[in-house]
Structures are given as structure tokens and as C-alpha cells.
Amino acid sequence: MEVIVRLSVFFGILIGMLVWEAWRPTRRLQLQRLQRWTVNLGLALFNILVMRISVGAAAWQASIWAAEQSVGIFNVLILPSWLSIAGSLLLLDLAIYAQHVAAHRWRWFWRLHQVHHTDIDFDTTTAVRFHPMEIMLSMAYKVVLVLLLGAQPMAVIMFEVILNGCALFNHGNVSLPGGWEKRLRYLLVTPDMHRIHHSARPIETDSNYGFSLSCWDRLFKTYTSQAQLPQTEMTIGLNGFREPNELGFFGLLALPFRRLRLR
Template identity: 65%
Template sequence: MEAMLRFCMFIGILLLMAIWEVLSPTRHLSVRRRQRWMINLGLAALNVGLMRISIGAAAWLAATWALEQHLGLFNNLTLPGWLNISLSLLLLDLAIYAQHVAAHRWEWFWRLHQVHHSDLDFDTTTAVRFHPIEIILSMAYKVLLVIALGVEPQAVIAFEIILNGCALFNHGNVSLSAPIEWWIRWLLVTPNMHRIHHSAKPQETDTNYGFSLSCWDRCFKTYRAESQQPQNTMPIGLRGFQNPDELGLLALLVMPFWPLRRR
């Protein structure tokens, strides 16, 4: 049931973002949408399939088990339900921020994460462009966090929906008016903020790590307000991977095992 809920929310947000991108895009795509979407969505479908036959619902099951066994921080504290869930969502989001920073700073982790950054364009499907090994490691990490924190099962479902929804939004090739974008950015990571993270310039790629809340980048001084070049023309992707013919689905799957290319 929880998997179906998350899937329906994901498809609904993906469709809304795709329509928004057609109606009000920020950038002209350099690679045909059909070509990129087949790769990005194909990779997402592969990840979903692997998760279904391996550890797909592991975080929710871990939360249920920890609750029954009275394991973890929040399962041993007496807190109002709203505060319990709020703190759980906050700490999980901070943990995902820390994971993202590690993915850029640890070479072995970057080998996996560069699949996400190798996209030559930036749209809502970029949000699901991850190597299967990174997806599995991320789920294992979340399972450990859920048990250690004692996160309630409903908080796990809420977190997954929020994380996926925010990722689809902040990877969107969509336009927001400057005042609206400024106000939203004080709470959430916006497309303009996260697009800087996908710049081909390493000094910009290594900023704006947040996926949902924007506060972590400000707190830990990884926040960058503006890109050096206008967002509608700045180069996207990795300098070592600028040929679309090298970025097919099979190439992405073996990319972590190639010699590292210059960023």
C-alpha cells in the first residue's frame, strides 16, 4: 500500500512538472527530449525493478520493526505526535544533505554519483537519473537512520513523498518569477538554486547540496545564490562527459568503473 501511494504521488508530480516545462521552460534543451527521457526514465525503471526484488520497502519495514522493538531515539521518548514526525523529517533531510556532500567528496562515491551529474540538460527527469548501486546504498543508509532515530512508519512514507516531490520540482526546467522564487528559496530548494549545482563548473557543482530544505546549505556554508553565467545559457553536466553518444543507458551503468575524467 505504501509503495502504491508513493508511486502515484511520484507519477502525478512528474506529469505536472513535465507540463509546466513545456508551458514555461527556463532553458532550451541541447539534446532531444525523447532521447534523454528514454535514458533517464529507463534508468529509473531499472532502479525500481531492482528495488522491488531486493530492498524496496526496507525503510518502511525497518521503521515498523523498530517501533515494535522499541528501538531508536524517538521510540524511547515521550513526544507529541506532531513533534515526533517533524523532528524525524528534519533530521532525515539533514542526513540526506550529508550523504550528498559525501557523494561529491569521496572518490568512490563520486564514481557512482557522476551518473546523475552527467546529464547534458536539466529537467525533471534528471531527478531520477541515478546509478542502481547508489540507489541501493542510499536505501541502506536510510534504513540505518530510520532504526537509529526510531522514525515512525508514517513519517518514513511522508519523507519519501516529500523527498521525491521536491527532487522532481527542483530539477524542473521551469520558470518562476524572481519574487516568488526568492520567497520559496527561503524554505525549499528551487530549480534556480539546484541548477547551479548541475553547472559544468566544479566550483558551482560543489555547492547547493540540499534536496528539500534550503537551510542546510546556508547553515554549513555551501550555499551559492547565483551562477557566474545566466541560468538559461550556463553549461550543464560534467566537462569530461559532453558527448551525448557516450551517455547511453549501458554507458551510464558502466560509468563508475571507467577511469575518472576531469571535472
């Protein structure tokens, strides 16, 4: 059930974003779509398979166990259900922001996370380009969070759906009209805001870490409102990785174990 809800929302938003990108793309892509999509969607599929045979629903199962055993803050506090769900969603989003900051600051973690940033272009498929070890690590982190918070199973599903939906949206090669962009950015991370995080300028890469809510970057002073170059001209990716041929499926799987390149 949990999987069906997640996958149908995921594919619905993915298709919507692909149509939007084809209709009104923000940037001209550097590489052939087929070349990048095979790699990005290949990694996504591989990650789904790896998670299926390992710990795919671990966070969800942890939330059921925590509720049965009365483990975690929201299972101990007797709050209205809507309030504990809202609290869990907010705190989980903050925790994912913190994880993303750590992924950029800790060298060993960057080895995994750089796979996501080596994409030379930026479109909705970039949202699923992750090394399987980073996905597994994220799941372990989420299990710990769910147990600490005592997040309800409903909150866990909602969190996953919102996070995946926001990631597909904010990696889109699309831009909202000026007024809407500004208004939405007060609340959510927009494609123009997150594209700055994929700029090859290190000072810009190391900013705008949020995935869903945009408030954490403002609050913790990691916010960049505008890149140095216009959105259509800035270089996407990492300076050390400009050769698409070394960024194939197997190249990316091996990347964390190779010598670290300066950014």
C-alpha cells in the same frame, strides 16, 4: 499501500512538471527529449525493478520493526506523535544533505553519483537519473538512520514522498517569477537554486547540495545564490562528459567502473 501512495504522488508531480516545462521552459534543451528521456526514465524503471526484487521497502519495514522493539531515539523518548514525525523529517533531510556532500567529496562515491551529473540538459527527468548502486546505498543508509532515529512508519512514507516530490520540482526546467522564487527559496530548494548544482563549473557543482530544505546549504556554507553565468546560458553537466553517445543506458551503468575523469 506504501507503494501506491508513493507512486501516485510521484506520477502526479511528474506529469505536472512535464506540462509546466512544456508551457514555460527556462532553457532551450541541447539534446532531443526522446534521447535523454529514454535514458533517464529507463534508469528510473530499472531502479524500481531492482529495488522491487531486493530491498524496496527496507526503510519502511525497519521503521515498523523499530516501533515494535522500541529501538531508536523517538521510540525511547515519549513525545507527541506530530513532534516525533516533524523531528524525524527534519533530521532525515539533514542526513540526506550530508550524504550528498559525501557523494561529491569521496572519490568512490563520486564514481556512482557522477551518473546523475552527466546529464547535459536539466529537466524533471534528471531527478530520476541515478545509478542503481547509489539507490541501493541510499536505502541502506536510510535503514541505519531510521533505526537510529526510531522514525515512525508515517514519517518514513512522508519523507520519501516529500523527497521525491521536491527532487522532481527542483530539477524542473522551469523558473518561478522573481518575487516567488526569492520567497520560496528561504524555505525550499527551487529549480534555479538546484540548477546551479548541475552547472559544469566545479565550484558551482560542489555547492547547493540540499534536496528539500534550503537551510542546510546556508548553515554549512555550501550555498551559491547565483551562478557566474545567467541560468539560461550556463553549461549543464560535467566537462569530462560532453559526448551524448557515450551516455546511453548501458554506458551509464558501466560508468562507475571506468577510469575517473577530471572535472
